[in-house]
Amino acid sequence: xxxxxxQIFEPRDPDFESKVRKSFGLQKVMSTLGIDLSSxxxxxxxxxxxxDDAFTQQHGFIHAxxxxxxxxxxxxxxxxSLMPQDAAVLTVEFKTSLLAPAKGIEFHFCGQVLKPGKTLxxxxxxxxxxxxxHRVLVASMTATIMALHGRSxxxx
Amino acid sequence: xxxxxxQIFEPRDPDFESKVRKSFGLQKVMSTLGIDLSSxxxxxxxxxxxxDDAFTQQHGFIHAxxxxxxxxxxxxxxxxSLMPQDAAVLTVEFKTSLLAPAKGIEFHFCGQVLKPGKTLxxxxxxxxxxxxxHRVLVASMTATIMALHGRSxxxx
Amino acid sequence: xxxxxxQIFEPRDPDFESKVRKSFGLQKVMSTLGIDLSSxxxxxxxxxxxxDDAFTQQHGFIHAxxxxxxxxxxxxxxxxSLMPQDAAVLTVEFKTSLLAPAKGIEFHFCGQVLKPGKTLxxxxxxxxxxxxxHRVLVASMTATIMALHGRSxxxx
Amino acid sequence: xxxxxxQIFEPRDPDFESKVRKSFGLQKVMSTLGIDLSSxxxxxxxxxxxxDDAFTQQHGFIHAxxxxxxxxxxxxxxxxSLMPQDAAVLTVEFKTSLLAPAKGIEFHFCGQVLKPGKTLxxxxxxxxxxxxxHRVLVASMTATIMALHGRSxxxx
Numbered sequence: 001x002x003x004x005x006x007q008i009f010e011p012r013d014p015d016f017e018s019k020v021r022k023s024f025g026l027q028k029v030m031s032t033l034g035i036d037l038s039s040x041x042x043x044x045x046x047x048x049x050x051x052d053d054a055f056t057q058q059h060g061f062i063h064a065x066x067x068x069x070x071x072x073x074x075x076x077x078x079x080x081s082l083m084p085q086d087a088a089v090l091t092v093e094f095k096t097s098l099l100a101p102a103k104g105i106e107f108h109f110c111g112q113v114l115k116p117g118k119t120l121x122x123x124x125x126x127x128x129x130x131x132x133x134h135r136v137l138v139a140s141m142t143a144t145i146m147a148l149h150g151r152s153x154x155x156x
Numbered sequence: 157x158x159x160x161x162x163q164i165f166e167p168r169d170p171d172f173e174s175k176v177r178k179s180f181g182l183q184k185v186m187s188t189l190g191i192d193l194s195s196x197x198x199x200x201x202x203x204x205x206x207x208d209d210a211f212t213q214q215h216g217f218i219h220a221x222x223x224x225x226x227x228x229x230x231x232x233x234x235x236x237s238l239m240p241q242d243a244a245v246l247t248v249e250f251k252t253s254l255l256a257p258a259k260g261i262e263f264h265f266c267g268q269v270l271k272p273g274k275t276l277x278x279x280x281x282x283x284x285x286x287x288x289x290h291r292v293l294v295a296s297m298t299a300t301i302m303a304l305h306g307r308s309x310x311x312x
Numbered sequence: 313x314x315x316x317x318x319q320i321f322e323p324r325d326p327d328f329e330s331k332v333r334k335s336f337g338l339q340k341v342m343s344t345l346g347i348d349l350s351s352x353x354x355x356x357x358x359x360x361x362x363x364d365d366a367f368t369q370q371h372g373f374i375h376a377x378x379x380x381x382x383x384x385x386x387x388x389x390x391x392x393s394l395m396p397q398d399a400a401v402l403t404v405e406f407k408t409s410l411l412a413p414a415k416g417i418e419f420h421f422c423g424q425v426l427k428p429g430k431t432l433x434x435x436x437x438x439x440x441x442x443x444x445x446h447r448v449l450v451a452s453m454t455a456t457i458m459a460l461h462g463r464s465x466x467x468x
Numbered sequence: 469x470x471x472x473x474x475q476i477f478e479p480r481d482p483d484f485e486s487k488v489r490k491s492f493g494l495q496k497v498m499s500t501l502g503i504d505l506s507s508x509x510x511x512x513x514x515x516x517x518x519x520d521d522a523f524t525q526q527h528g529f530i531h532a533x534x535x536x537x538x539x540x541x542x543x544x545x546x547x548x549s550l551m552p553q554d555a556a557v558l559t560v561e562f563k564t565s566l567l568a569p570a571k572g573i574e575f576h577f578c579g580q581v582l583k584p585g586k587t588l589x590x591x592x593x594x595x596x597x598x599x600x601x602h603r604v605l606v607a608s609m610t611a612t613i614m615a616l617h618g619r620s621x622x623x624x
Contacts (some may be wrong), residue, residue: 026214029222049561055231058182058312065225066185072221073213090312091220092432093456095251095563097590097610102426114608115567116385119431120458122565131514140582140590142565142610144456145407146432156214201450234526248588249612251407251563253434253454255427271411276560276614279451290548296426296436298409298454300612302588303431338526341534369541370624376559377537378497384533385525399545403532407563437490 009043009113012084020077023089023156027073035070035109042097043113045077050106053080059115062102064078064084064139071096071125071141074111079145082113087147088154094143102138104129121145165199165269166260168240170235176233179245179312183214183229191226191265199269201233218258220295221304227252227281227297235277235301238269243303244310248276250299258294259286267299277301321355321425328354332389334454335401335468339385347382347421352391355425358391364416370467374414376451379421383408383437383453386423391457396423400466404432406455414450416441423455433457472515474535477511477581484510488545491557491624495541503538503577510539511581518574532607533596535577539593540565542579545601547589547613550581555615556622560588562611572597572608579611 013019017040024030024037033055038046049062055061072094077099080089113126127139148154169175173196180186180193189211194202203226205218213219228250236245267281283296304310325331329352336342336349345367350358359382361374369375384406392401423437439451460466481487485508492498492505501523507516515538517530525531540562548557579593593609616622 022282022305023214027219028209029211029219030211032210052183054182054188055185057185058179059244059310061226063183064250065221065228067220068224068228068252069221072224088215093253093405093454094220095249095250095610096224097249097582097612098247099590103159114565115605122405122567122608136194137583139591140610142405142563142608144565147275154215181383249561249590249610251454252424255434270409271449278411278452280563293427296434296454298561300405300454302408335526338533339524341523341531342522356509365496366500367497368495370491371556371622374494375497375537375540377540377564378566379532379538380471380536381531381533384531384536399526403566405563405565406532407560408536408562410559443572466527 001064003074007043008122009082009116011042011082016081020045020081023080024077026156028067030073033066033069040081042081043078045074045081045111045139046117047074048106062107062143064096064098067102067127067139068096070109071111071127071139072143075123075141075143077144078111078113082116083147084122087149088151088156090146090148092146094141097140099140100136100138102129104131106130137149165238165239165272168199172237175202176237179236180233182250182312185225186229189222196237198237199234201230201237201267203230203265204262205251206281207260214233218263220252220254222257223283223295224252225281226265227267228267228299229238229283231279231297231299232301234267234269237274238277239303244307244312246302246304248300248302250297255296256292256294258285260287261288275303318397319355321394323354323394323414328393332357332393335392337390338468340383341381345381352393354393357386357393357423359386359421361372361417363416374419376408378409378453379414379439380408382421383423383439383451384455385391385455387435387437387455388422388457390423390425390435394428395459399461400463400468403457404456404458406453409452411452412448412450414441415444418442420425431459475511477550477584478551479510480518480615484549488549491548492545494624497537498541498612501534501537509575510549511545511546513542513549513579515542516574519572524616530575532564532566535595535607536564538577538580539595539607540611542577543591543593543611546579546581546591550584550589551615555617555618556624558614558616560612560614562609565608567608568604570597570607572599574598587615
């Protein structure tokens, strides 16, 4: 009755991992913020980032918008991993809940598909701060992601 | 019957503008992203940013997380402008709707208080892209902002 | 720089008002909850409801889910009013902010299109409680609404 | 790295179950909509509802606002179950994602605490439709819930 079980998804594009890595590599903001791809699976993408003072808010924590940037990419690429080859990916909207200050040495982000669809894919994401051995959940996101089909100008 | 009229708010801290400017100046991510304060009024804060390829997603538009970073600060400081002197400001959650690609030369962000409160303040924000004479609405946000009272470690 | 000006929209279906009224009339939950259509304009729909104890939460106020039911229909029909004749309307997601207790004799709801689109339309909505002469803003919503084209089984 | 593990919470009020059942019983809208409490645990509340045409939208599915009404109460009472005895519970905001049409004979709703707090508790909820043996996930919610302390007029 509780949280939906982790789902196994069948990717429609067998080369989904290289497609996700290629598109991620084109997001210049990822290298600017020092956000890396940790893993790509069908319907789930994980990212990580190291603390950098350049991205902090007034209390010295990572700004909620930076956490959101990583979560949005994790969710959008989780959705993209299940899209067919001709689709481009766009975020429709997201909500971020800031559960705790983003305070730590390293940050981990995971985006997962909750419900795939031809046009819209629903995703959820979680962010953790770690300071060595243990992790603290610092943010959650739900995001609606859209597939644009047949837009050769926007492939990826 | 339609959109709520622009409201006039009475600030509880007469020095609200300098307080907002000081806290904004402490957000290192603002200078990293090239986001500037345009105006500070009681209950309304405007920011602006110039396009920079370093902050783009895979199609060359400004990443939704960067737009969100500016909107979150605009909304949080709009709320902060109405808080008493001893309060620190934290974002509880926000939702961003991505209405159009963030494509332009300059971006404008406005955060407004919809409903102030002792503990929680509800805000909404809008982002526009401009390419010279005209503007396009590219994103909207609603954000819940919290006042932390009597936290001398987190003033601002 | 502040809130987006009220927009004038050109309806694609000249019979948009009768289409909205017909679909609204098919929502049995509207009559169950005593929610009526107040006005239908291109891109804007207003509803109203009278307080009824049957729809209250534990403190005697109208339940947030009931306010949301009215706001969702107001937003969805605002979007539907701008869709072409062959489209059916579905809500993708919404967020409701509960600004104040829904306490009053009468309630007014307004849904407005913020950004129309072929597939997705972005809307915002507001709810007011009134107790005679003056009104209090009690809730706001942002909702993403989808047009389904060519689904003869789901027309309206 | 993926979804946060189910958490074990220590209730601050040993009588949390009777407190939740009492407050739920005061929500007149629950009996109006035919929504029942299935189970109450510390940090998790489940509800159920049978399909009734009186609560449908134009295509004959349960209206998204009705699903939201159940999810909001499930989330709010999950949060309430972890609050101390003197607290009253209020919803700050929620977002509902409509993953699939709410079409079925019976509906199940589960609200869970993601992060408890003195003032604010973050929750998430899921809704399933069932038609006999199998279930379909039809909606998800994230909700921010507030504890009001020392309000003897609003206990529960």
